[in-house]
Amino acid sequence: MIAAIWLTRPKHIPFIIATAVIATILPALAAFLWFAARMPAHIAIDGVLGGWQFIANSYVLSTPFYKGSFGTDEPLANFILMLQYAAFYTAASIALILLARIAAKLFGIGQSTPMAGLLFVAAAACYSLIQIGNHFNSFWSDAGRGLPLFAIVAMILTFRRLVRARADQMIARRALLQWTLAILSLSFFAKIFLYARLYQYGFVLAAPCGMLAVIALIDWLPSWIQKKSASPAIIQMGAIGFLAAFIIHNLIVTQHVLSERTLPIPLAFGGTAWTRPTNSASVAAIHWLTLATAPTATVSVIPDAAGINYAAGRRSSVPYTEMHPMGLNLYGESNVSSAFNNQPPECILIMDFLETAFGARTFGRDYGLELSSWIAHHYRPIAIFSTGDHPIDVWLHRPEPLGQPHSPK
16 A cells, blocks of 8 residues: 555545555454444454454464464475476476577467477476376475465565556556465465475465466566567466466365265255265264254254264254364363353264373363263263264253263263
8 A cells, every 4th residue: 555655646535544454454343333233242353353353372373283383383394396497487487487588589489389289288287197196195286385486576666666667657557466466465474384285274374476477478478478589379378278277276185075975964954964974973963953852952063073063953052163282272161161051952963082192192081071071971972873983972952950960982
């Protein structure tokens, strides 16, 4: 915004700044007011902040999940990997530039399109051969690692262009948009700077930089090489080949993942979902809930399987859906236990799921001991679904609690 004001020198600068600040605050304020009309104000604020309220929590920062997801588990190794992929980007760009210059000398700038088509076919075929041998855990899966460094370079180059083009408003406005996109791309990498990727968190966080990379390959680099009397078509078609490789990779991975989902899940609200046979215990639990409980029955699933509630069409009586080690730590296990005590669900499903990502193993053994003891005191086991990789115990609410509690496990 400051750069735009500096570039255009508009009138009513205070009004423009105030409008921008209000536009930034308004969505969060609207969300808070909507939440506050339905819950206490302090809970509404937590809802607006989301996960950011826990960013300084020492437990969160120390979990294998957090460290592994954001690359802080092995910062030096991840930084070196980032440099390696940035070097690959550079080498690929240099290769395209050399081919563009060679093609221009051999065929002329306007006659090199056939060679560009061959380059596209070669890039796609080369990728296909690599993909057959590597599948998901391949070079292409981590191909986004170097994007933060690309965003930094793009931000520097576009700012340099912005400063130089200030006299030409048309060029300067375009440079301003490019610089803004570069800043947005880099800011989105704040959480995953050391582990940039194009899937999971990167599906959203790497999207601006992905668009910037496409623009650079299809427009910036060809425009620059044309000024050097080389063939821009080589650059563009080669870039299309690289981008096609990413598309092919993701299509193969998606097909592989979907092909593993052979077990149908009939949904209470209509339709069918599909899952892997390793999750057959969850499917059996959904069938049981649908047939053996009333539509108004309340069910809580521990540690983190609210999808069972949704598929079976059974609501929970407690406002917590994440009761894994991190969830219990953030919300406070005593608060979660109090919620169960105040509004006990008719039945509780406990899935045997290793929580090593959060520094623990299973519920009732090395975490959730207070809640586990309360469940054993107020519920009785009535069934177990033991197929698949994650067995599920079913506990039914007792009319009267036991005198001596014991652990569900």
